[in-house]
Amino acid sequence: MTHYRDLSPYSYDESAREMLNVGWLAREHSYPSGVVDERVVSALKILSATYDNQMRGIHHCEFCDTDRPFVLGGPGMDTDVWLGSAEIRVEGVDGTLYAAPNLVIHYITEHHYCPPEEFCRAALKAAGMDTAGQLTLVD
Known part of the structure; x- marks a missing residue:
């Protein structure tokens, strides 16, 4: 997968709106690490069932031997969602749009x-x- 620095302008694919990149990681680049609030993980799982920018290919994790990770996602957390071939896009309260690989x-x-x-x-x-409240704690 292509690496993009967090909060850099999105350019992976054409889009009608400007977006910012989040989570486009690669082995040869460092990334911020820490503990992320479980509410965020749950929110991303809910959102993962709605495929944005679905691709035909599959990207495997560059950091481990996991073949093709999946999560139970969607509103009921009962939908198998395969990770590595789509994006999660979300809009902030200020109107900023973010794009992350699922x-x-x-x-x-x-x-x-x-x-x-x-x-x-x-x-x-x-x-x-x-x-509301604190969401992330960077190590």
């Missing part, structure tokens, strides 16, 4: 990736969850 869920839960707080709040908002 593999971001695996990066957070298995590799302690800590996305920017504004993205985390946007994911909570998009999933209809409470956005």
